[in-house]
Amino acid sequence: MSLSSALSIAQSALLSTSRQTNVVTRNVADASNPDYSRRIAQVVSNAPGARMVVVQRAVDQQLFRQNLSALSAWSGQSILSSGLDRLQLAVNGVDNAGSASTAIGKLHNALQLYATTPSNPNVGATVIDAARQAVRSLNSGTEAIQAFRADIDSQIATSVGELNQLLAQFESVNKAIVAGTRTGTDVSDALDKRDALLKKIAEHVPVTTHLRADNDMVITTTGGVTMFETVARPVSFTPSPAYAPGMAGATVYIDNVPVAGSTGEASGKLAGLLQLRDGASVTMQAQLDEIARGLIGAFAETAPPLPDAAGLFTWSGAPGVPGTLVNGLAGQISINAAFDPDQGGNVNLLRDGGANGAAYVANTGGTASFADRLIALGDRLDQPMTFHPAAGITAAASVTAYSANAIGWLENARQQATTSANTKEALAARTAEALSNATGVNIDMEMSLMLDLEHTYQASARLLSTVDEMLKTLLNAV
Amino acid sequence: MKAVSVSSAAISNAMRYSQTRMQVDLVKAQKEMDSGRVADTGLALGARSAQAVNFHRDLDRLNALVDSNALVSARLKSTQDSLGQIVSVTQDLVNALTVAVAGDSPDSVTAKSGSTMLQSLTTILNSSMNGEYLFAGTNTDVRPVEDYLDPASPAKAAFDAAFHARFGFTKDDPAAADISAADIESFITDLVEPQFLGAGWEANWSNATDQTIVSRIALNETTPASVSANNEGLRKAAMAAVLAYEAFSGNLGEEAKSAVARRAQALAGEAIADLGQLQSQTGIIQNRVSEASTRINTQIDLFERHIIDLEGVDPYEAANRVNDLMAHIQTSFALTARIQQLSLLNYLT
Numbered sequence: 141m142s143l144s145s146a147l148s149i150a151q152s153a154l155l156s157t158s159r160q161t162n163v164v165t166r167n168v169a170d171a172s173n174p175d176y177s178r179r180i181a182q183v184v185s186n187a188p189g190a191r192m193v194v195v196q197r198a199v200d201q202q203l204f205r206q207n208l209s210a211l212s213a214w215s216g217q218s219i220l221s222s223g224l225d226r227l228q229l230a231v232n233g234v235d236n237a238g239s240a241s242t243a244i245g246k247l248h249n250a251l252q253l254y255a256t257t258p259s260n261p262n263v264g265a266t267v268i269d270a271a272r273q274a275v276r277s278l279n280s281g282t283e284a285i286q287a288f289r290a291d292i293d294s295q296i297a298t299s300v301g302e303l304n305q306l307l308a309q310f311e312s313v314n315k316a317i318v319a320g321t322r323t324g325t326d327v328s329d330a331l332d333k334r335d336a337l338l339k340k341i342a343e344h345v346p347v348t349t350h351l352r353a354d355n356d357m358v359i360t361t362t363g364g365v366t367m368f369e370t371v372a373r374p375v376s377f378t379p380s381p382a383y384a385p386g387m388a389g390a391t392v393y394i395d396n397v398p399v400a401g402s403t404g405e406a407s408g409k410l411a412g413l414l415q416l417r418d419g420a421s422v423t424m425q426a427q428l429d430e431i432a433r434g435l436i437g438a439f440a441e442t443a444p445p446l447p448d449a450a451g452l453f454t455w456s457g458a459p460g461v462p463g464t465l466v467n468g469l470a471g472q473i474s475i476n477a478a479f480d481p482d483q484g485g486n487v488n489l490l491r492d493g494g495a496n497g498a499a500y501v502a503n504t505g506g507t508a509s510f511a512d513r514l515i516a517l518g519d520r521l522d523q524p525m526t527f528h529p530a531a532g533i534t535a536a537a538s539v540t541a542y543s544a545n546a547i548g549w550l551e552n553a554r555q556q557a558t559t560s561a562n563t564k565e566a567l568a569a570r571t572a573e574a575l576s577n578a579t580g581v582n583i584d585m586e587m588s589l590m591l592d593l594e595h596t597y598q599a600s601a602r603l604l605s606t607v608d609e610m611l612k613t614l615l616n617a618v
Numbered sequence: 619m620k621a622v623s624v625s626s627a628a629i630s631n632a633m634r635y636s637q638t639r640m641q642v643d644l645v646k647a648q649k650e651m652d653s654g655r656v657a658d659t660g661l662a663l664g665a666r667s668a669q670a671v672n673f674h675r676d677l678d679r680l681n682a683l684v685d686s687n688a689l690v691s692a693r694l695k696s697t698q699d700s701l702g703q704i705v706s707v708t709q710d711l712v713n714a715l716t717v718a719v720a721g722d723s724p725d726s727v728t729a730k731s732g733s734t735m736l737q738s739l740t741t742i743l744n745s746s747m748n749g750e751y752l753f754a755g756t757n758t759d760v761r762p763v764e765d766y767l768d769p770a771s772p773a774k775a776a777f778d779a780a781f782h783a784r785f786g787f788t789k790d791d792p793a794a795a796d797i798s799a800a801d802i803e804s805f806i807t808d809l810v811e812p813q814f815l816g817a818g819w820e821a822n823w824s825n826a827t828d829q830t831i832v833s834r835i836a837l838n839e840t841t842p843a844s845v846s847a848n849n850e851g852l853r854k855a856a857m858a859a860v861l862a863y864e865a866f867s868g869n870l871g872e873e874a875k876s877a878v879a880r881r882a883q884a885l886a887g888e889a890i891a892d893l894g895q896l897q898s899q900t901g902i903i904q905n906r907v908s909e910a911s912t913r914i915n916t917q918i919d920l921f922e923r924h925i926i927d928l929e930g931v932d933p934y935e936a937a938n939r940v941n942d943l944m945a946h947i948q949t950s951f952a953l954t955a956r957i958q959q960l961s962l963l964n965y966l967t
Contacts, residue, residue, distance in 0.1 A: 171626045178625075228660060235659070236671060245675035249682035256686040256833050259750050259758045508759035509750060509831045515840055544675065547660075548668025555664035569635040573628050580625025584962040591966070 143614075147607045152191055153600040156183055159193040161593050164586050171581040174572070175336035178581050179328060197328040200578040204335065205349070207571040209362075211339060212346035212408045214568040217561035219412035223292065224420060224554040230284035231424060232547060240281065240431045241543035243274035244521065248540065251518045254491070259508035264487035268480055271452055275473055278432050282385060282471035285425050289383040292417040293390075297379040299410050300392060303344045307372035310337045314357055314368070321355045331355070341367075345394070346407040362407070365397045385425050386467030389417045405560055420553055426531040427546040428470035433462045434527070434539030436473065438520040441493050441500040449496035452479050459496050465528035490514070629957060633950045640950070644943045651936040655929045663928060670928045676837075677921045680914050683836065687911045689748075690833045690843045694904045697752050697845050700742045701897045707738040708855045708886050708893065715862060715883040719876055725866040728879070732863030736766050739856055743847045755827030755846040762826040762847040766860060773813070773822040777864060780809040789868030797870060799877035806861065806881055814857035815850070823856065824848055835910040841903055851892025858886035 163181040170176035178198040185191050232239040250270040254263045313334045320327035334357065341347055346362040359368040367373050373395035380390055392399040392410060399410065403419060406412035432455070439452040440461045449459040454476040455469060462469060477483040478495040493513055494501035503510040522538045529535050533545045646657040656662040663670055714731035717723045743753045743763045750758035766773050778788065784805045787793050812818050826847040833843040865878035 172630075174627060236667075239671075241671050241675065245678055248675075249678055252679070252682050252834060253686055256689050257748065257750070258831075260748070505757070505827055505829070507754075507756035507827050507829075509754070509756040509844075510829075511756075511832050515832060515834050518834065540675065541672065544668045544671040547671050548665050551660035551663060551667035552665035555661050558661055566635070573631070576625045576628045576631075577623045580627050582624060583626045587962045587966060 143607055143611060147604065147611075150600045150603040150607065154597065154604070156191045156193050157593050157597045157600065161590070161597075163193075163195060164590050164593065167581045167586050168583055171583050171586075174576065174580075175332055175339070176581070177328070177332055177335070177579040195326055195328065197331060198579040200575065203571065203575045203578050207568070207575045208338065208342040208349075209346060209407075210564065210568040210571045211342045213405070214561070214564040215343040215409045216346075216406035216412040217557060217564045219409050220406050220415060221554070221557035221561040223288075223412070223416040224550070224557050227285070227288055227416075227421060227424065228550055228554055230288060231281045231428075232550070236547055238277055238280070239543070239547055240274060240277045240428065241540075241547055243270070243277040244431075244435070244540055244543050246270045247274050248518060248521055251514060251521075255511045255514035255518060258491045258511045258514055261481075261487045264490060265481055267490060268452075268475065268487060272475055272480075274435060275453070275475055278428055278435075278470040278473055281428050282425065282468065285421050285428070286383045286385065286471075289389070289417050289421050290381070292413050292421075293379050293383065296392065296410065296413045296417065297377055299344050299413060300375050300377040303341065303375045303410075304372070306337055306341050306344075307368055307375070310334065310341070310359070310368055311372045313337060318354045318356045327355065342408070344409045345399075346411075361394060361399075363400075365394045365399075367394060384468065385429070385471060389414075420550075423530075423532045424546070424550065425468075425470070426465060426528065427533065427542075427549070429465060429467065430469075430527045430531045431539060431543050431546065432470040432473040433464075433466065434525060434542060436469075437461055437525060438523075438539055439517060441496050443500045446499055449500060450476065451493075451495060452476055452490060465530060490517075630954075632957075633954045637947065637950055637954075640943055640947050644940065644947065647936050647939040647943060650931045651933060651940055654931060654933055656931055659929050666928065670925065673921050673925050673928070677918060677925070679837070680918050680921065683834070683914055684911055684918075686833070687835055687907050687914070690835060691904065691907050691911075693747060693750075693752065693831075694843060694900060694907065696745070696747050698897060698900050698904065700745055700752060701845070701893055701900065703742050704739060704852070704855060705890055705893050705897070707735050707742075708858070708890050711735045711855075711859060711862060712883060712886045712890070715858075715879050715886065718862075718866070718879045719883060721872070721876065725875070729863055729866035732859050732861070732866065732882075733767060735859040736856070736863060739763075739852075739859060740765050743852065751826075753826055753845060753847040753852075755844070755848065756829050756831055757825055757827045758831070760825045763824055763856075766856075766863075773860075776813055776818060776822045777810070777860065780813065781805070781864075784809055789864060789870065792869055794869040795871045797874045799873045802865075802870070802874040802877055803881065806878070810857070810861070814853045814860075819848065819853055823853075835907050836914060839906075839910060841906055843903060843907070845896060845900060849892070849896055851889045851896055854885045854889035854892060858882040858889060861885070 160181040160183070163179050167178055180196045180198060182194045182196055183191050184194055236242055247267065247270040250263075250267040254260075254267045257263050313330055317327045317330045317334060320330060338347070338349065338359070341359065345367070347359050347367065348362055350358045350360075352358060356370070357368070358366070360366050367375075375392065375394050376396075377392045378390045380387070383389075392414065399414065401414045401418045402411050403415065406415045432453075436450055436453045436455060437448075439450075440448040441451045442448050448461045450461055452475065453473055455462065455466075455472045455474070457466075458476075466472075475483075476485070476495060478485045479487060479489050481487055489495045491510060491514055492501055492503035492506065502513040521540050524536050524538050524541075527533070527535050527537065527542055533542065533549050537545060649657040659670060660667050711731055714723070714728055718728040740763055744761050745752050746758075751760070751762050754760060754762040764771055764773065768774070781789055785794070785797060785801075813822065824847050828846055828848050830842045830846050831844040832840050834840045835843075859882075861878050861882040865875050865882070870878070
């Protein structure tokens with residue numbers, strides 16, 4: 141009686157040991173999988189000598205949530221920072237060499253040289269060249285910004301597509317978990333999968349999660365919009381194929397609620413992209429437009445009481461001079477053909493005035509070394525004018541100072557985004573490490589457990605054989 | 619069960635994040651060591667980039683001003699030299715006229731000295747630099763004065779016409795010998811003077827404008843930087859020369875000739891005084907330009923220093939940083955390798 145009971149206990153010990161070995165093996169196999177949570181084999185005795193192995197999954201909800209929000213912040217900030225880097229390079233060039241500010245500086249210098257030798261049309265032609273540079277910088281800046289917006293727009297569309305896919309996968313995994321929990325099967329693998337999906341979703345949108353009965357999970361954005369509740373909610377967005385200055389981008393809807401664009405720090409890839417498309421690039425476009433307006437105004441021909449008329453720089457509304465912010469002016473500005481020798485124009489008009497009719501002639505004597513107008517043009521580049529506050533920088537400044545401030549504005553935004561991205565990256569790395577420490581696998585520990593199990597197994601096997609021998613001895617005696 | 623918690627993944631990835639950060643920093647520090655400037659000025663300065671951009675632009679402008687001031691100085695120097703030459707030829711004329719007033723020289727010599735003076739004056743006033751006539755005011759592409767001795771000269775024709783209108787015959791006519799000193803003096807005052815000191819100068823003599831070339835010599839300073847042929851001293855010098863030439867090349871009587879010579883002598887004297895003043899004015903402007911250049915050069919030094927303050931890095935510091943980082947990276951490589959070997963598996967047989 142007692143011998144056979146000893147035999148069955150040893151048998152059950154062998155069984156539970158092999159189950160535990162199974163868990164250890166599984167843990168070791170997935171040791172380097174960042175989405176894997178350690179399984180813990182717990183031995184529960186339900187009757188004297190009878191043992192059951194229950195598999196548990198290491199969880200740390202607190203750390204997991206921290207990691208999710210750090211992931212959102214990091215992915216938003218890194219998108220923002222790399223986007224601003226791209227924008228800076230595309231619009232201002234390396235070391236700001238292609239910026240409007242540099243071009244205006246060169247124009248100013250050429251003007252100064254021309255003012256010293258006004259009788260020399262070759263020197264005048266260098267002014268036209270410098271002006272052409274400024275126009276090119278503004279035109280290509282506008283193109284780069286709008287191409288950038290269109291590119292970001294398509295990235296938003298990709299991000300929305302991925303998000304929908306992730307939510308659909310989440311739905312099926314969640315369903316499996318709920319069904320498994322109800323029937324009492326081991327759902328650890330599905331839980332791992334759900335956590336991995338959640339991490340991916342958090343990269344796009346910052347999320348909050350709630351657990352309900354039967355391990356059913358509800359996802360809302362941090363703003364409170366439901367993204368998943370029993371079924372995935374749709375995320376919708378209509379991309380625009382091309383962008384023009386002043387054109388507003390389409391809104392992203394989650395569960396038919398519009399996602400508001402953020403300012404300052406962006407959390408989640410989607411917020412970062414929206415901020416790039418509708419924030420920084422729009423402001424930069426406005427700044428370029430205002431610089432263009434400043435240039436047209438500074439080189440305008442004046443003859444009170446006649447209205448000012450566009451001079452060296454002209455635009456679609458010429459001969460008038462734009463009085464306030466005009467969307468896309470930086471893309472329209474061009475060199476007045478009347479001045480440009482390449483287009484059959486006359487450089488001397490710059491010195492003499494009169495591109496808009498005899499009333500605007502400043503050099504009434506027609507003399508070759510008349511420098512007053514050239515000097516006045518140089519002065520006008522340094523005179524303060526009023527800029528539109530929508531462009532985000534000081535309202536009253538000269539066009540030269542304004543173009544430099546535009547660079548300062550962008551670099552400031554870039555600096556903040558990069559510093560913040562670095563901090564968030566460190567935070568994401570640290571929370572991931574902490575989470576991995578809390579829920580990950582330590583191979584050494586598993587191996588030492590393995591040794592224990594080995595011993596237990598050996599002991600149990602030894603018990604079996606001993607009992608066997610005892611039984612044999614007993615049977616032989618009979 | 620869960621006594622310590624460090625996962626194997628965390629152990630092997632421990633160095634990874636800091637490793638990448640250090641490598642990024644190493645690239646930056648290397649760049650800084652090479653260039654002596656911060657690797658990414660925009661990132662380092664942020665909003666202060668505007669300041670750096672302004673400094674760079676102002677520096678370029680100041681350098682451009684120094685270049686253009688060199689041009690202005692060259693023009694002023696030529697003007698000054700030319701004025702000196704004019705004073706010296708006028709002085710020669712005064713000497714010749716002094717002798718003539720005393721009646722000690724033949725007419726032809728005095729007439730010759732008048733015509734020589736005219737020729738020199740015309741040549742000097744028509745001198746040009748960089749394709750710009752120096753004394754043309756702003757009308758620098760047109761010769762400022764025509765040659766008086768040219769038979770087609772409108773100035774000469776105007777003088778002859780005035781003489782004929784006043785006396786009814788030319789200066790070469792025998793009747794000219796009878797013109798009294800008073801007559802010739804009133805002729806000079808009423809008819810000749812307006813041709814030089816009045817409207818006749820711009821009509822017959824000069825293509826120059828009164829307005830002179832204005833140049834910017836500093837960021838906020840402009841100055842007139844040339845002398846016009848319409849200056850009063852130059853007009854008087856020309857008038858003295860014409861009087862000497864015309865009076866002594868015709869048939870005028872002794873009395874009239876000596877009256878003209880005295881008048882011409884007085885005019886030439888006034889011209890020298892006026893030209894002296896003009897020279898000193900030009901000198902003042904030359905001084906202003908050179909002072910402006912000196913000032914600008916000081917500013918350039920200052921701006922360069924500001925730019926270095928903003929963007930520069932200490933090369934020794936950068937070099938030390940490169941060494942430190944390299945040492946750190948090596949340590950972390952070595953550690954990673956050792957940690958990888960550190961496993962219970964090695965001891966389980």
